[in-house]
Amino acid sequence: MNDVTEDLADQFRQVEAPRARKRLRRALRFTALGVSLALTGCGVAAWAVYEKLSNNIQSEDVGQALGDDRPAVPQANAAGERPLNILVIGSDSRAGTNKRLGGGREDGERSDTTILLHIAADRKSAVALSFPRDILVDIPSCKRPDGTKTWPERKQMFNRAFTYGGSACTIKTVEQLTDVRIDHHVVVDFQGFVNVVDALGGVPIYLPRAVDDKTGNIRLPAGCHLVKGKEALDYVRLRHDESIGGNGGDLGRIQRQQAFLSAMVQRVKSTGVLLNPTRLYAVLDAATKSLKTDPGLSSLGDLMALATSLRDLDTRDIKFVTLPNRPWPRDPNRLEVRKPEAEAVFAALRADQPLPDGRPRTITAAVDRTPAPGLPKVRVRVLNGADVPGEAKRVAARLRDAGYTVVAVDNAARQYARTQITYDPAQAQAARALARAVPDARLVARPSGSPVVTLVIGTDFTGVSADAVAPKASAVAQLPNPAPSIEARAADQAVCPAS
Template identity: 45%
Template sequence: MPFHAPQWEATKPIAGTTRGVSEGPNVSEAAPRHRVRSPRSRIILKRVGIGFAVFLMALTLFAVYEYKKLQGNIDTVEFDPDPRPAAVAPKAINILVMGSDTRDGANGKGIGGDTPGLSDTTMILHLSANRKFAYGVSLPRDAMVMRPSCRRKDGNGKDPGGLTMFNTAYAVGGPAYTVKTVERLTGIRMDHFVVVDFVGFKAMVNAIHGVKICVPTEVNDTVGNINLPAGTYTVTGQQALDYVRVRHDIGAPTGDIGRMKRQQSFIAAMIKKVISAGTLTNPIRTLNFLEAATESLTTDPEFANLKQLASLGNSLKNIGLDNVQFITVPFQEYAPDPNRVEWSSDATALWSLIKRDKNIGARFNDGAVSPGSGTTPSANASSTPSGNASGTPSGNASNTPSSKPTKSQAEKDAEAEAAGLCT
């Protein structure tokens, strides 16, 4: 059998020699203190390095793909080309948020009734220029308003407008015409608009693992085919949509007004969970939420940008939950028809505050809903002290004290009960 000499480990050259190979195991004291990696070790490390680089490349490509995919999910609609109001406070942001009740395609699954496609939920969201406060103003769908003329969304000529219910603007001309109607009625320029449909709403609630609600009494709405048990519990999917849609059993005395109060409370609880419950720090949950949101959003072209949407989310986060409030435009009964309402004269003062980027102050924040006031949709009013961005008291549009009396707790509880909210 042939003899094979032992293979000693390669080292750096030893002083006085011309080869980098030791003479044998007995000369270990002449070797360097650290061992040089073998060719096999270097191959393994090289493979690990290549594998890590491939992983980073795949991760980068995935991020780019997801970014393009999410951004590509968003549908866009141009603003109406007619003249629009000028921006009085350019750094402030006004967004018209609309909830579409369309039942086209997947949106109609499991939902009864028929609709031409109405904006049952419409809200002006105002973010202050200094990002110190924000508030949303709900606009009643049944309010009688003077609509301007518009191009019909079905392409069949022009609609003359006139005195009619507010939410017919969406049915006639779509989101762009709803924006035009709000701008003409308020004199406030909308920087952006967002439309969310039924599927998008349900998916967003599911992505954050539900929102806790409080239902004071059992709901059996035979008109909308909605059933909700009484009590405090977390809702997802269809049940969440049912809660914000119902208006024929719970809160029946106030109809759409009661429903708006529940929607404000639900949105406040949803914002709080997204911002303060770790959703934004959980990559998987954040991705699920973004996919849910973008797949059912329609916006103006400039706003169909993830950076813009992320900036909006960061603005709300930086403002602080206690400084975000939701109110309803001042309204009164419409005399010719008690089933309808109309904006009251106080609405003019509210529009002036928004245009001048002022906080709503004591005149309008009595009974406001805030994400910082509780985690369950209920009758909790805002705990934020009234004031402007600097923390000093603020009143109406002329900065004079409001003569409107503050509601007592008993009055607030009665309103909450009428709206179908827990007290």
Template identity: 45%
Template structure:
């Protein structure tokens, strides 16, 4: 081989070496950027979640936790098992421009206008959702305050006053007091979060059995099937004056219908193959979410979600706490006994 041919070979090797270096650096840069973006996304979603240390605030003297003897298969699984009771509240938070625009009022506080006890069975394949009417008259126990001190015991007061006077801690304590059931976890989502979740899912399809004409919630629907966006779905969840006798019981029926419709909508998305959609939905949920400290990280919420992958909308039973009109006030209800106690006993 001549000196000229050798020199040409050296130049080709040099060019290939430079090309490989450029490709290698480009791939390395993309990998670093990808890992960095994933790390930022995880930090952002994790940082969205707000939490309250309910266990420390309430201490001892609470109902006992459910005891489940795991099978050998369950104990070998990384996915959580065992029955759980979760108090889920929908609050009409008055903070933030989005909540105000959706009907949250001024910035003076919030109420728990939706309260559901979600019971997951030990296999996480069935669930029972019990709605507690906000107008239920209860004995509200003394609750510790984050500022120090505690609230006074109050008799024959509306159930949703617990959140107003003592926040999530008092809401949990009041539910445990009237049910005798330990709340293993607490989840709260506000107006904006609910509307964002529905929009992130591409809306939700519901079928109403009667016309809805409610100026307060700004919702006007003819009976039939409708595909609602987030703002419309929120209005449906808040509607009470445009249906039935205008009481909270009619609204609860609409809320339970929405829960099942959302479960059905979620099941239509293969989120593992659509990271962008997964991020959008997760961001919508976590941005307006408050939990207890046992669910205040993305990994803990993902663990809970993974444990529910076998749960379908058909396996979810929705009921309302048995109730009757309060003798002292025709606009309020009280627990109907012994039916209410029997229901709560079945969840322990």
């Protein structure tokens, strides 16, 4: 019996007869026992709910497939906090119930939507950068889930990376393009999207004009609507209705997706989902069983810790932006990255600073690397034998970061299937030192009398080992002059215009 029930018993002892006191003590003992059992039952139930939600999440470990040749880990701020970069991938898989929702006869799996969510180190602002699926990018060699490798591809549609090598290949493509290190990834399919929207009770949208799209299978009058289920999915995937900016491309659709995500954020806040246990459970159940994540986000505890860290994040400080682009001159149905605007966005994300707003400024990225200690002086010539444009320059830059002296960069006379390090026997120590950076390379001793060690990049090249690169001084990037102004949508922007 606890202190509260004992105090109550003492008060009644002063006014009750002995028999009444005996009955009261028995009743209080049963009450205390009942409360204890109820609390124990609640604890068991809470643990069961936690386990169910955690078990809903599919874990996908892509660490080995990503390799070591990756962007630097951002340096922590004065409070010991680091920015967080999460790649959110919407899959267009038709497996299972997704066939009914997605329609069509498409085989395989592509990234229908890809968003890089950058959360500031102080957790008070965030940027959601959308990658058009039609934009042309270079896709690196990727390791597939079955252990085989893909060939590097040049000028390919962005969403093909997911087809070639799944989440890992999409992450490698984004990191190669942006030089921003991805900390976590999340994959959501059609059914998962529908489940979350329905758990929220629908999401409001606004149509400036009526939509009647037979290809997208959606018909709605102009005005504000609360969409649910397949109707919500059809709306965010709509590409062809010209009345709302659809022309078969991806840019109009991205704008609608950003508006829809803004509305979802507002919906969560306005309906008090986080304060209603029943609705919160429904949303969490829908969300968790729809997710495939890396091990770092694969439990409810991980997700709750992330959500808790964002409690002070205001919707007005969440910005949605599209990767700067322009039509590809050779095919207007494809897009290409628009530089230097895109690089200005990447630099801001790397430095954990606000998006460019048209004002000239210097961005300092906290990336800390120094040459590896004890590295002998190694003079290296880098030859591109992989037939991947720019690969030798990229590798040379990584080697310089690691403290190697790159004396020449060129193309090999032919294509090489195997990466190799060739050296004069007198340079054996230097060759072994270079092999620290490229551990998979084959060492080939050839008498030449040259003090230079040659790295020939083959088609099997997977990157420069992170172990060879220690921290160095912070990198500084100057925004172009005139500095670009990047158009962004804030998450607090009204969905339906005031009447």
